[in-house]
Amino acid sequence: MQKLLKNDKLFNIVVPIFSAILGMLVGAIIMLIGGYDPAAGFSALFQGMFGSPKNIGEMIRAASPLILAGLAVGFAFKTGLFNIGVEGQLLVGWLASVYVGYALNLPAVIHIPVAILAAAIAGGLWGMIPGFLKAKFKVHEVIVTIMLNYVALYTTADIIKRYLYAGNEKSYKIQESASLSSGFLSDLTNGSRLHWGILAAVLMAIIMWFLLEKTTTGYELKAVGYNRHASQYAGMNVSKNIVFSMTISGAFAGIAGAMEGLGTFQNMTVLSAFTGTGFDGIAVALLGANNPFGIIIAGVLFGGLNTAAPQMNFNANVPSELVEIIIALIIFFVASSYLIRLLLTRFSKEGK
Amino acid sequence: MEYVIEMNGIRKEFPGIVANDNITLQVKQGEIHALLGENGAGKSTLMNVLFGLYQPEKGEIKVKGEPVKITDPNVANRLGIGMVHQHFMLVHNFTVTENIILGSEPTVAGKINIKDAAKKVEELSKRYGLAVDPYAKIEDISVGMQQRVEILKTLYRGAEILIFDEPTAVLTPQEIKELIQIMGKLVAEGKSIILITHKLKEIMAVCDRCTVIRKGKGIGTVNVAETNPDELAALMVGREVHFKVDKKDAEPQEVVLEIKDLVVTDARNIPSVNGLDLDVKAGEILGIAGVDGNGQSELIEGITGLRKIKSGSIKINGKETSHLSTRKITETGIGHIPEDRHKHGLVLDYTVGENIVLQTYYQKPYSNSGILNDNKIYEKAKALIAEYDVRTPSEYTPARALSGGNQQKAIIAREVDRSPSLLIAAQPTRGLDVGAIEFIHSKLIEERDKGRAVLLISFELDEIMNLSDRIAVIYEGKIVDVVDPKETTEQELGLLMAGGKREREGVS
Numbered sequence: 001m002q003k004l005l006k007n008d009k010l011f012n013i014v015v016p017i018f019s020a021i022l023g024m025l026v027g028a029i030i031m032l033i034g035g036y037d038p039a040a041g042f043s044a045l046f047q048g049m050f051g052s053p054k055n056i057g058e059m060i061r062a063a064s065p066l067i068l069a070g071l072a073v074g075f076a077f078k079t080g081l082f083n084i085g086v087e088g089q090l091l092v093g094w095l096a097s098v099y100v101g102y103a104l105n106l107p108a109v110i111h112i113p114v115a116i117l118a119a120a121i122a123g124g125l126w127g128m129i130p131g132f133l134k135a136k137f138k139v140h141e142v143i144v145t146i147m148l149n150y151v152a153l154y155t156t157a158d159i160i161k162r163y164l165y166a167g168n169e170k171s172y173k174i175q176e177s178a179s180l181s182s183g184f185l186s187d188l189t190n191g192s193r194l195h196w197g198i199l200a201a202v203l204m205a206i207i208m209w210f211l212l213e214k215t216t217t218g219y220e221l222k223a224v225g226y227n228r229h230a231s232q233y234a235g236m237n238v239s240k241n242i243v244f245s246m247t248i249s250g251a252f253a254g255i256a257g258a259m260e261g262l263g264t265f266q267n268m269t270v271l272s273a274f275t276g277t278g279f280d281g282i283a284v285a286l287l288g289a290n291n292p293f294g295i296i297i298a299g300v301l302f303g304g305l306n307t308a309a310p311q312m313n314f315n316a317n318v319p320s321e322l323v324e325i326i327i328a329l330i331i332f333f334v335a336s337s338y339l340i341r342l343l344l345t346r347f348s349k350e351g352k
Numbered sequence: 353m354e355y356v357i358e359m360n361g362i363r364k365e366f367p368g369i370v371a372n373d374n375i376t377l378q379v380k381q382g383e384i385h386a387l388l389g390e391n392g393a394g395k396s397t398l399m400n401v402l403f404g405l406y407q408p409e410k411g412e413i414k415v416k417g418e419p420v421k422i423t424d425p426n427v428a429n430r431l432g433i434g435m436v437h438q439h440f441m442l443v444h445n446f447t448v449t450e451n452i453i454l455g456s457e458p459t460v461a462g463k464i465n466i467k468d469a470a471k472k473v474e475e476l477s478k479r480y481g482l483a484v485d486p487y488a489k490i491e492d493i494s495v496g497m498q499q500r501v502e503i504l505k506t507l508y509r510g511a512e513i514l515i516f517d518e519p520t521a522v523l524t525p526q527e528i529k530e531l532i533q534i535m536g537k538l539v540a541e542g543k544s545i546i547l548i549t550h551k552l553k554e555i556m557a558v559c560d561r562c563t564v565i566r567k568g569k570g571i572g573t574v575n576v577a578e579t580n581p582d583e584l585a586a587l588m589v590g591r592e593v594h595f596k597v598d599k600k601d602a603e604p605q606e607v608v609l610e611i612k613d614l615v616v617t618d619a620r621n622i623p624s625v626n627g628l629d630l631d632v633k634a635g636e637i638l639g640i641a642g643v644d645g646n647g648q649s650e651l652i653e654g655i656t657g658l659r660k661i662k663s664g665s666i667k668i669n670g671k672e673t674s675h676l677s678t679r680k681i682t683e684t685g686i687g688h689i690p691e692d693r694h695k696h697g698l699v700l701d702y703t704v705g706e707n708i709v710l711q712t713y714y715q716k717p718y719s720n721s722g723i724l725n726d727n728k729i730y731e732k733a734k735a736l737i738a739e740y741d742v743r744t745p746s747e748y749t750p751a752r753a754l755s756g757g758n759q760q761k762a763i764i765a766r767e768v769d770r771s772p773s774l775l776i777a778a779q780p781t782r783g784l785d786v787g788a789i790e791f792i793h794s795k796l797i798e799e800r801d802k803g804r805a806v807l808l809i810s811f812e813l814d815e816i817m818n819l820s821d822r823i824a825v826i827y828e829g830k831i832v833d834v835v836d837p838k839e840t841t842e843q844e845l846g847l848l849m850a851g852g853k854r855e856r857e858g859v860s
Contacts, residue, residue, distance in 0.1 A: 216714045216722050219706070226701045232658060233688070233696040234710040235679030 012289045015337040019287070020301065023330030030325060036318045044316035045323070048308025055308065057189025061264060063296075063303030064197040065090070068256035069281025070299050071201075071208050072127075074290035076249040078212055080225025083246065085130060085145025086253040087278025088152030089123035091271070093254025095156045096122035097261040098268045099164065101174030111177040112262065116200060119258035120251040126152060127250015128243060135239035141246065149274065157270045169270045180263040195263035201299070204252060205292035211248075221245050253278065283331050302327060355414070356381045356544045357402070357433075357513055362411035364397055371397040372408070375570040377546075377563050379513070384535060384545045386555040386562040386576070388588050390785035392755055394568040395548050399515050402546075403435050404428040415513075434506025438517040440498050442490045448501050449473050449486040452508050476507050481537045496527035503534065514538065515546045520554060521783055524643045525813060525846065532558050550588070550785050552581040553814070564588055589787055599797045602821035604633035608774050608805035609655070614664035614674075616647070616654040616829075623662065624650035626829035632774065637796060637806040639820030639837075641813065643849050647829035648809050649691060652778055655807075656688050657681040669773055682711050687772035689763055691779045691809075693756075697763045700752040704744050705733035707751050708766050740765035741791070757788035764792060768799060775799055778809045793819060813842055827851050 028038035049059050069086050076083035083089075097119035106114060130144035164171040180195040188194075212218035224231045224241040232238050256277060261268055284302055288294030305327060309320035357379040364372040371394045379385045389395045400406045402413065404422035412419055415431045422428050425435075442451050449470045457464045470486040477484050482500040490498060499519060506514055516535075520528045535545055535558055547559060555562055555576060562579070564571040564587040571587050586592050609632040616625035624647040632638045642648055653659035655666055657678035666674040673681050682688075690696035698707050709718045709729050717728040733747035742761045744754050751759060760780070767775065777796060781789040796819060800806050810816050816823055817837050824831045825848040833848050 214724055216719045216724060219713050219724060223699050223702065223710070227695075227699045229695045230697065230699050230710070232678065233656075233690060235677065235682050237677075 012291070012294075016287050016289060016294065016298065016334055019333035019337060020330050022333045023326050026329050027322060027326040031318060031322065034319075034322075036322075037316065040316040041312055041318040041322070044312040044314075044318070045305070045308050047315065048311030049304035051311075052190060053188065054190040054192045055311070057185070057192025057194035058307040059300065059304035060198050061192060061194045061303070062307045063300040064195075064201045064263065065256040065259040065277050066280055066284050066303050067198075067201040067296050067299030068204060068252050068259060069277050070284030070288055070295040071204055071281075071292060072123075072249045072252035072256065072278075073281045073285035074288065074292070074295055075208055075212070075252060076245060077285060077290050078225060079221040079241070079245040080228075081131075081134075081242065081245055081249070082142050083127065083130075083145055083249045083253075084142050084282070085127065085148050085152075085250070085278075086256070086281045087274050087276075088145070088149035089126045089250040089253035090257040090260075090275065090278045091149075091152040091156045092126045093119035093123035093257030094261045094268050095159060095171075095257070096254065097178075097258035098171055098174055101178030101262055102164065102172045104178075105175065106177060108177040111175065112180065115174070115178045115262055116255055116258045119254040119261070121254070123254015123257060124247045124251035127253065128247040131243040131246025134246070135242040149278070153271060153274060156268070157272070160268060160270050164268075165270075166267070171268045171270075173267045174262060178262055179266060180259075181266070193264055195259075197259040197263040200255060200259070202296065204255060205296050208252070209292040217244075253281070256281070280327075283327065286331060286334050354381075355379060356416055357546070358412075358414040358417075359398070359402060360412050360414070362398060362401055362408045362413075364394075364401055364406055364408050370568050372401065372565075373568045374411075375565055375568075377570075378573070379544055379546055380561070381544055382539055382542060383560040384539055384547055384558050386559040387546055387548045387565070388550060388552075388555060388562055388584060389565040390550060390588060390787065391757060391783075393565050393588075395565060396517065398565070399435070399517065399546070399548060402428070403433060403515065429509050429511070432510060432512035433515065434509060434511025434513070435515045436499070436502045436506060436517065436519060438519070438521060440502050442498060442501060444491040445489060447487050447489055448484050448493070448504075451490060451501055452505050454505075456509060473504060473508065476504055480507065480541065481534055494527075495522050496524070496530065499523070499527075499531070500534070503538075511543070513544045513546065515548065517548045518550075518783075519547070520549070520551060524645075524811060526643065526850075528554075552584050552786075555584065556581060566590055585786055589785075597793050597797060597818050599819075600801070602636040602800065604636040604821070605803065606634055607631045608634050608669055609807065610665075610667040610670075611655070612665045612667075614651070614654060614666065615662040616650040616659060617662050618650055624829050625654060628664075628826075628830055630824060630831055632805045632807050634773070634805050635800060635803045636821040637800050637808055637819050639808045639810065639816040639823045640826050640831075641810075641816045641823050641845055641849055642826035644811055646826050646849075648778070648826060650829075651826070652688070652691070652776060652809065655681075655776065656686060679711075685771075685773040687767035687770055687775040689760075689767050689775070689777040689780050691782075693759055693763055698751045698759055701750060703733075703748050704737065704742070704751055704754070704762055705730040705747040707762060708733040708736055708747075710766065711770065736765040736769055737762075740795075757784045760784060760788065760792065764795060768795060772804065774805045774807065776807045776809075779811065780808070781810075781812070781815060813845060817842070817845075825849055 031038040031041050048055055050056060069090060072086045073083055097115045100115040100118040104111060126148065129148060130141045133139040133144050134141045160171045166172045180197050182196055185194040186192060212222060220236050220241055224236060224238050228238055280302060284295055284298045288298035305323045309323035312318050313320040355378045359377040362372050362375045375398055377398065387395050397406065401408050404424045404427050413422060420431060449466060452473050453469045458469055459465065473486045482504055484497055484500050484504065519531060523531060539545060549555060559576045561573055562576050562584065563573040566588060611628060611630040614625055614628045615623050618624040628651065640648060650659060654661045657676055661674050665672060668684050668686065671684060673684055694700060712718055717725060719725055730747050737744060737747055740761050742765060743758045780792050796806055808819055820837050822834055823837050824834045825845065827849060
């Protein structure tokens with residue numbers, strides 16, 4: 001028992017790595033069954049991720065919103081809440097960043113932080129709604145967040161059409177002073193769309209780690225997540241912590257939206273379907289074991305798989321959907337290794 | 353055929369420990385056989401071997417003289433072995449009958465014949481004196497009746513040998529009395545019973561023979577008629593145990609806790625505490641005796657601010673606290689050893705150190721401007737672990753990994769160390785073994801002698817009688833009488849707890 005508990009940290013690292021490898025292996029088998037050459041497929045996939053500076057740049061660019069979405073899910077999860085509403089919070093954050101980026105005229109040093117902050121506040125408020133409903137009326141956050149995703153999707157589309165419409169299903173472009181894109185980074189990576197957003201993602205991961213592990217606020221949040229009753233007994237305000245946790249989680253998601261608005265696209269599209277980034281965030285958090293630094297690695301991996309998929313299709317003739325399958329398989333193995341861990345712990349508990 | 357069950361030289365290992373080492377248990381037909389041992393001594397492991405949940409590494413099991421191999425609980429059932437679990441395995445929104453037949457439903461063309469089943473349940477319940485309502489839902493019936501359903505479940509499956517796993521832990525004194533009668537009736541009808549327990553009084557009251565195990569080893573089997581509780585305790589713990597707590601007379605001083613006309617309602621808005629008056633003085637232990645469910649939990653929740661009170665007044669050191677938050681009340685100097693240590697007392701996924709600062713993490717020196725100071729937290733934890741003899745590999749170990757007794761010691765260390773003027777101890781020794789109980793009792797008395805007010809709530813009359821300087825009896829949300837433990841008897845207390853009046857009016 002003791003030995004196993006000590007190995008818990010190791011286990012947390014081994015499981016995701018193992019799952020990623022297993023996911024790729026089974027992916028290879030599926031390629032074989034489908035009549036494709038797995039060696040060529042994977043080499044093309046690898047090329048697509050690391051083959052050129054541009055590919056690396058695109059991988060990191062795609063990773064930034066994924067990391068932030070993963071942080072949002074992971075943060076809520078660490079405090080005992082399941083935030084399925086990252087997608088919606090991301091959309092309102094995206095819109096808020098684009099609006100501030102378009103409507104204000106400020107020097108870049110102020111404009112960028114203000115636009116990111118606006119995204120964080122919008123996402124935070126959007127996350128606060130389910131938090132408040134849960135704390136006050138015990139409405140389950142999963143249901144509210146799912147519904148709010150749709151509200152966010154259609155509300156943002158409507159707002160763009162009414163107030164920010166530049167034609168061609170797109171909003172106005174943001175000002176140069178609010179843009180995260182960088183000629184320097186672009187040149188460095190042979191013309192990829194890499195922007196400064198990755199710094200924001202890494203900074204937020206550090207903030208999440210610090211908040212949860214080093215502050216009294218994090219101590220309370222985690223305590224409420226682990227054991228609501230004991231937290232109440234200890235004099236903590238459980239409702240306040242639930243609302244706060246969902247707000248912070250939503251703020252992370254909002255910043256993920258700013259990555260798209262201020263970085264990759266410089267505007268917002270009138271969306272008719274979800275981006276999927278918010279839901280991928282669940283997978284990223286799961287693979288990263290809800291650890292901020294694990295989430296960075298998982299985000300980069302998923303970002304790379306997504307950006308390399310077309311390349312795999314082009315060079316090895318393997319359908320890009322196979323990447324979706326591989327991602328699904330990785331998640332499957334992460335989830336089932338929790339099962340393995342469960343069995344292991346149960347077995348060792350019986351030994352007591 | 354002398355023995356109905358024989359377990360010879362059973363050895364069961366788990367990675368790193370030997371849970372059972374050459375244990376022999378022989379149960380005669382028609383006897384109540386106690387299996388006595390401290391928490392973690394290996395009682396449950398041994399019974400799980402008998403019930404087919406574990407396979408032993410060594411040793412043989414004979415049922416009615418026949419060597420058998422019990423590979424899973426179904427085999428055990430077929431051999432007539434039934435287990436009454438401590439934590440009931442019941443489906444709460446099913447009826448009594450549905451629970452009893454679950455897994456072996458009598459069917460006619462795929463349809464459950466619930467009437468026949470209910471009839472059979474009724475027959476069984478009459479025969480063994482197990483009063484249940486076959487059509488009542490589990491969630492609506494008392495804990496005592498739920499246990500009777502568990503017993504009926506085993507009988508319905510034709511059990512001849514019944515294993516009771518700490519059956520009295522969840523029962524009120526009245527229900528315990530009923531259970532003892534039921535056990536007598538079962539034995540009279542030819543069943544054999546193995547009773548797992550660490551309560552010596554119960555062994556003395558109902559058992560014929562007793563097998564003692566200690567740290568995984570069989571210590572021996574004694575005839576209960578030829579022994580006494582002291583000897584059994586010494587066998588179980590491996591040293592002499594003091595039951596009677598040594599304590600000086602109390603020197604009560606000023607009133608610390610003063611409750612007037614308190615009304616607290618429960619979740620259904622029914623007053624559980626209904627016009628209660630109580631005062632606890634510095635330097636005394638006031639014990640609250642009462643049957644579970646007479647407002648004890650709501651009283652504590654009211655005092656500690658976990659539940660909003662309806663009306664009345666609560667003063668701590670003369671200061672009205674009834675409308676303050678739990679945190680504010682805690683800060684006025686209340687220590688609270690909660691009734692349910694897993695639900696309220698600990699964050700099991702936190703380390704021992706993190707649990708030690710559960711109420712003080714936001715204060716200096718454990719944190720500064722919102723930043724935790726891990727060094728100070730674990731320094732404090734280390735000191736308390738040593739002082740209160742909490743057996744844990746380290747202060748960084750998750751609380752979940754500790755045994756029940758050590759978890760409780762950690763809570764007591766935390767609550768006592770905050771040096772409260774009022775210490776509320778709710779069921780402080782529930783489910784603990786003799787050694788831990790001894791320690792906790794001496795700590796409570798030590799606190800009293802330091803001039804603190806101690807409010808003790810317990811369903812164990814012995815504990816109340818031994819520790820209290822005054823006993824307040826709670827019945828239907830009121831304190832019906834306050835008696836001196838030296839001048840009262842268990843019978844008198846039992847009567848008061850059931851709502852009766854004292855005969856010697858005016859004498860106290």
